[in-house]
Amino acid sequence: MAPRFQAPRGTRDLLPDELGRWQWAEARARGVLERYGYREIRTPLFEEFELFARTSGESSDVVQKEMYRFRDLGDRDLALRPEFTAGVMRAYLEHGLGGRARVHRLWSLGPVFRYGRPQKGRYRQFSQINCELVGSPAPGADVEMITLFVDLYEAWGFHDLTVTLNSVGQPASRRAYGDALRAWLAPVRERLGADSQQRLVTNPLRVLDTKDEGDHALFRELGDMPRLLDAVDADDRAHWEAVLAGLEAAGIRYEVDHGLVRGLDYYTRTAFEVHDRSLGAQSALGGGGRYDGLVEELGGAPTPGVGFAIGLDRALLVLEERGAAVPSPAAGLYVAAMEPTRAAALGLARALRRRFAVELD
């Protein structure tokens, strides 16, 4: 008979046998992050709902359909974090980090929550590693982020990575591009999925984010999709070209993806995703981009930033499927006591545990 209580749908238990791999991956990641000069920041698991609505955009899937929103006993409107950036930037402003140093390199690791349809590699509670480089508008910051992303995966043994990137420009160029997309999609408007028809009105770029295969077939049928890169201004274009040159200099392989727009409203200029070629359709390991408009959106002074989130569950799933070896914990000592030495063994084991792993009978 099944036990009376089970883990809520979309969540799972990580049992001690699995955790070895997680701890190994986390330790490897910490090493890379430290060598890049990033410092850890820990923010609450929940924030005001309004913070996420403001930063992710009211029309985003995350806000519309995926938020764990609740009222606490004090009638506050709160939500479990669906991503890290909003909370990290809230903390950045609340503690005036911008006044302490011009540039901050921050990372976090922990659970995030999204109410989606659970499937393999897709959960309602999952873990992300999140990095932010706040305060630098330089193309070199974008390059550093992408390089760090790739190096985290290489530290876990991934070697077949492709970075796809695009420039999402600025709000003004995106509006112009939105109009171009509407015109392009007009002949098939009625045949698009319901979500896409809605988005075509509220936020046409998000139509490109659709997961509906029928929509993608229509895109192919139309052909010649207008390109966001053709709509960006000269400064954005120069930034874009400097990022590409930097990636080449750093030895990062990339592909330009004109359909890459990312799901969140606060991105400007560079948007990127990293895929593992061996994974096929569900190949996105994570992504990120520049969000120069976000801090202002939260009421702060204009502050450039660039960041990414890595989905740990998927990375770990891949490592497990590949049977990647995880170093087993260092061998320890075993203290076996007979009846007359049982009392002494307790003290001995305790003393040994200051230096060694000790198991006592």
Ligand code: AMP
């Ligand atoms: P996003 O914040 O949507 O860009 O997601 C970043 C990464 O988090 C994705 O590439 C996935 O690896 C991972 N991720 C997103 N949603 C889920 C989910 N529901 N379950 C597991 N991993 C996820």
